[in-house]
Amino acid sequence: MMTLAQSGFPEVMSQVTLAHYLFVSGAMFTIGLVGFLTRRNLIIMFLCTELMFQAAGIALVAFGRFHLDFTGQTFVIFVLTVAAAEAAMALALVVLLFRRRESLDAEAWREMRG
């Protein structure tokens, strides 16, 4: 489908198409999701959501290049910014929680239900 710019890349890279990027992106998203569902450590879970965000970032850049349009790349910058803000919040929250329960286990927080 699409070939990347010819110069400056090894020969093998010229065979890389949009589909490859989307496959990587999809795989990252899935790994992130599965990690989120299976891991119990709050920090790891947060990193998994970061993985999902960055999966979207890869797809955005690839689409931008495919459409020869800058929107995708601009979008990525903002996604990174938002991810950074979320990271700051997540860590602050984790610290707050750790102080209360001395644990990073998500299962420690299950008081409310039903």
Added chain:
Amino acid sequence: MQTVLAGILAATIGSPPEGGGDGVAHGATAMLLVPALTLLGVVLTGLCAAFRVKNKLPAWISVGLLAASFVIVLKTYLEQSTGVRIAHGFEWITFSLGQHNGGPIPFVANFSLYVDSLTLLWMLFVTGLGALIALYASEYMSHDVGAGYCRFFAAFNLFVFSMSCLVMADNLLLLFLGWEGVGLCSYLLIGYFYKKPAAVAAAKKAFIMNRIGDLGLVLGMMGTFVAFGTIQMVPLFDMISRGVDGAGQPIGGTWVEWVLPMLFTVGAFGKSAQLFFYVWLPDAMEGPTPVSALIHAATMVTAGVFLIARMMPLYTLDESHFILSAVAWSGAITAFWAATIGMAHFDIKRIMGYSTVSQLGFMFAGLGVMTSTGAAFHVFTHAFFKATLFLACGAVMHGFAGQLDLRKLSGLRKMPGWRIVALAMLVGALNLAGFPLLAGYWSKDIILAEAFVMNGPVGWILLLTAGLTAYYTFRAYFRVFEGPVEYHAGDDHHGADDHAHDRHGHDGHDGHDAHDAHAKAEHGHEGHGGHGGHGGEFHPHAPGWAINLVLTVLSVGCFAIIPLTFMGDHGGWVGTMVHHSTAHIEHAGDPALAPHGTFLGMDPHKVMYYVSGIVGFVGIAVAWWLHLAGRTSAATSRADALAAKLGPIVRGARGRWYVDEIYDFLICRPLWVLAHVFHQVDQWIVDGLVNLTGGLPRFVGATVRPSQSGELHGYAVGMAGGVAVLLIVVLLAVT
């Protein structure tokens, strides 16, 4: 000031389309302030209740706002010439219904006021009497200062608001809103002493009886929309005057000419306690007396008269005349029937209640014999003298701890402090009895004369009733206010009105110490200790300034309205007002429509003055002979011997002709049995089904509930799984 307010009001709720293409004159926007001010009164008194105001503030708010409303109405009356003005408030309901003649039918009901002279006539006495009676109530209800006081005045203001919506509505829906509103307020105020079972029962009775009538009005409104495609007064009357219906066809057929007037008549009978519906009104006297005076004598119960007067064009269609005839008969029969019960009762407030039913019968008979002028005039005079009578009764009730039995009170006129009450009672009684040259005489006279012209038998019934009226009115007056001085206190320290204050001894009455001291001094002076029903502890207290002032104003008003009889070219001032409104009957008295009857061969218009005057005198004289002349105690009179001879008739009248019992047997009992049958059905079959369906959400909920495990991971899996399942569902559904 008030034009400024009107300007502000108009600016905030959208200025009316001036002189729109519909050919209707807009204006009289100041009248919008009347509902606005009364609604403000509801809000303010409601706030008083919320903030637990413990003084007479709500009363002064109400009096002030109602007086302001009266001034506005008066000013509008003085400014307005003849004709109709529409005061456009705001767009309320507009939507399209179905298809007709290729276009949707717009259903429009705006919050707009239809201001013509009939409206102004009614509004003048609604707001005027409202303000006066609110002033009276400020003292009368003073033992209830606190929560109940605020509640009373909130409902009072809401009543005037609803009444102004009813009277000024420019469409039937707004009229119906007001109609239901006054019914609701009546219910709330009859049941004001909600700890008293009789009051609660009376409130329920009034509400249910009114519902039956309201059904008639609702059906009439729907029928009007079906027939004319509008419920707005202006296009409606325009179509009727042109003789076409909504489809542009000439009006004809049973639907418009028979069914519609009949439905409106049922509505009017319900509200005005006519014929089968009258039983609620005497029971409504359980409410506080100011309420009886304003709602159940002067204003609300005349709403039925207003409705028929307003809808008069519908009643004067070619084929509709027999409805008017039926109205005349119903009115006459009700008048006579209620008067017979009033003659036998001993409770003076109930007597006044039956008298109201009877006088309403007169008004309906007036409408029925096509003298809407007479009916409206009688409404007007009745509002004054009946309010006076009720307020005087209320003063007695207030002063004698709820005592209303005319066998236990006597000679009040001679007691110090009661002179004004006695005089007011006398003025009211003379008017009610039709004493020559008083206002009540003139208004009754028009109805009687016209009745003999149009419908002889109705005339005779009414004439007989007029005599009975004079008798029972003066029976009450002579027994209570004349004769030897004697009194027995009632059961309550503050009449039937006392419910939450049982702990108050009479002496401990806050805010009444002055009266109490006064009453004690009197007591010591006159030495009536032996008569007190409470072992010498009871001291009647004479009314205070507010009650006396209101009674004086109303009594003077009863005289002041006499000159109105002779104003204008159309049979008095009220006649002029009616002449310029929809209530005017174009061909009234036209020999082509009805035979010109006579009174024993003489022209009724000429001789009725003398005849009705004589009948009134006779009634008063009989009452004097039976109840005053030679009476030595409160409990006995010469009438007792007569009553013993008449035996069953008197017992029947005292038992209210057992109408309540008959209703109970014919309607309540079968319904009671049916209710038990249905209850069993309900319990075994319906409840089973309901429990099944009602249990279903709980059951499903209980199965879904474990999904809310409280675990973060459980939720995440649920979200991801849900997304996956939904996507699969969509895939399956689309492909």
Added chain:
Amino acid sequence: MLSITTTPAWGEFTFDAGQALLPGMVGYAKVMIAAVGLLLLMLMAGTVDRTDEERIAAGRASFDPLRSNRAEFYAFFLFSLTGLMLVAGADTLLWMFLALELTSLPTYIMVAISTQRNRSREAAVKYFFLGALGAAVFLYGFTLIYGGCGTARLNEIHDHIALHGINTLTMAGIMLSLLGLGFKIAAVPMHFYTPDVYEGAAPQVSAFLAFVPKTAGFMAILLLAATIGWTYDPGAVKGVIRASEHGTQLPEAVRVLLWVMAAMTMTVGNILAVLQSSVKRILAYSSIAHSGYMLVGVIAGPGDGSFTGSGVGAVLFYLMAYGVMNVGAFAVLAALERGRRDDGDAIEIETVDDLRGLWSSHPRMALVMLVCNLSLLGMPPLLGFFGKLPLFTSAIGAGEVPLVIVLGVNSAIAAYYYLRLAFVPMLENADRGAGAPRAAPFRSREIAGLLSAAGVIALAVFGASIMKRVEAAAKVSPTIAEIQATATP
């Protein structure tokens, strides 16, 4: 600001209000958000730092900027409302994403610090992590839409879809976006967090959560739906124009997705609310149910554009109505407390039984509870009825009769718990010995409740002018004729 920083990249793109898909929505939404925001602001008084403030006032401590959270709390509050207003005006996917994140990120912190209890922490952790998951889902959806259409501008996506139909990538993106946005509006299957978070947060913050993210989500969903168009018609003449006036609904796949979401959301919300005893959990589950009701309006679409015919208008009006009456219900919980905990937090009204006897101890609050809950139920003369009515009528107009039946059944189920909430304070007496709740020392909370109750009544009476504005706000553009004019050279 966004357009200024990004303008050089696109050059020819400048924001033009005339090109917005829902041009009238921005103004309406901003006024609505500001109005409800003011009510919420009154509710927020004294949420954080209450103990510290009291200690300072009593002279037992001095002000310490490091310990004070008050400024941050209000800043986050305002940030969130700003984000909400920006969502309404979004014209690109990027703007929409940023605005949505600006709306929701501050709310996580607000939940965490709203009380000192562990429950608030638990609520925050659930809310934040699940929220991040939801955000990742709709971000990925936005990415796919961008990939499928080659542009992130909503009106260009609209034209692209109108001309070329929806390709698989775009469709997948739309699906993921709608599901991800489902988290904001608490729609099934993204609803799990709602009851726990509402219960854990302070009641005033719960009121905030019930209005702000929900409104953001619905405005984003409306914009997306307008981008796809309610007149999508794949059967029209190929190659000329795909969307035409023949189409009467969203693409089938989108419609089915929203249909199932709507039906499930209202049903799950209502049946779970029936089982609850905690007032906040009842209100939380009912909040889920209300989202289900509003999704019906999204499915119904703009219809004939009249107030009773437009589902878009119905959603916009319902958001306002829900905001007002919901603030009232939560304000009662915020304005009363049963005591103070050791850490200084109020002991709140927990169960419905705690509301008993409110009529005798706090009649004003009991009235607010009565009015607001009857309105939430949809009783005729109140605001909630006028909110629900166009949902019914527009859905019937759009031919969605089965969904209307589900809506009707659910409204009936809702009566079970709303009548309980409305009448328990009025009719049942408090247990002997149980102390009456006392008023929290923040009058503005009580005033917010009274204002809401007054609004529930007043807006219903004077609703005609609002309804006109809603009709204007729900106008969808560009019209088919406009697309045809631009599509055919």
